[in-house]
Amino acid sequence: MVWVIENVLVHVxxxxxxxxxxxxxxxxxxxxxxxxxxxxxxxxxxxxxxxYSPFSTEKMQIxxxxxxxxxxxxxxxxxxxxxxxxxxxxxxxxxxxxxxxxVEIANPVCIVRFAVEICGLDVRTAENCAEMIVRQQNxxxxxxxxxxxxxxxxxxxxxxxxxxxxxxxxLLHSGCQGRDWSFWHDVHRELKYRTVGAKVLxxx
Numbered sequence: 001m002v003w004v005i006e007n008v009l010v011h012v013x014x015x016x017x018x019x020x021x022x023x024x025x026x027x028x029x030x031x032x033x034x035x036x037x038x039x040x041x042x043x044x045x046x047x048x049x050x051x052y053s054p055f056s057t058e059k060m061q062i063x064x065x066x067x068x069x070x071x072x073x074x075x076x077x078x079x080x081x082x083x084x085x086x087x088x089x090x091x092x093x094x095x096x097x098x099x100x101x102x103v104e105i106a107n108p109v110c111i112v113r114f115a116v117e118i119c120g121l122d123v124r125t126a127e128n129c130a131e132m133i134v135r136q137q138n139x140x141x142x143x144x145x146x147x148x149x150x151x152x153x154x155x156x157x158x159x160x161x162x163x164x165x166x167x168x169x170x171l172l173h174s175g176c177q178g179r180d181w182s183f184w185h186d187v188h189r190e191l192k193y194r195t196v197g198a199k200v201l202x203x204x
Contacts, residue, residue: 063119064129067111071097071104073137092118100158106130106137108171109164131175140172142179148186152194155187166191 068074069085070093076082096114098107108130115126134140142151155165169191173184 059119060121060125060129063115063121063126064133066119067096067114067129067133068136070114071106073104088118098158100139105139106134107139107168108134108175109167112171127171127174130171134172134175140168142183146183148183148190151183151187152191155191156194162191162194 065074066084066088069076069081070088076085092114096110096118098105098110108127111130111133112123112126115121115129116123119126121129152165155168156162159165159168166188169184169188173181173188176184
């Protein structure tokens with residue numbers, strides 16, 4: 001009799017544990033779906049995704065506005081802002097702004113470096129800022145005729161640095177959805193296996 005009761009308790013416990021695990025998985029699924037939906041809504045309305053950031057939205061917004069003024073995409077509402085932009089351009093424009101055919105582009109690597117090195121944000125927060133600016137400026141929009149090989153060639157020609165090209169592809173991949181996500185994933189993967197040449201040292 002005791003053996004029967006113990007056996008029943010074991011089965012009941014196993015069933016309860018299975019139900020608990022199932023409930024936890026459902027909760028996790030709902031939470032992830034809610035987070036992704038919120039992220040999509042934030043992107044539509046020009047808001048920042050700050051779930052993993054120790055910084056306030058205000059500090060991130062300041063960094064975004066500062067970079068956009070540095071690149072010439074945003075006007076200065078006050079004299080003080082105009083003076084700060086003039087100072088930033090003298091000090092940082094050459095290092096942190098990239099151009100394509102004479103026009104400023106939202107290079108995500110430059111934006112991350114500026115947000116980290118000049119604005120004092122951590123890398124993950126700076127990546128959020130870069131993703132937001134890239135969406136706003138649409139500097140890396142893909143058309144239906146774009147191919148992985150053509151984009152890789154353009155990135156390498158634009159940056160002159162395979163490591164920077166890889167990081168650009170990685171940041172764009174992490175901030176994209178749908179077809180663009182898959183495309184930049186392929187670009188990032190192919191760039192990592194790209195041979196760009198090597199110098200042989202002669203040892204005498």
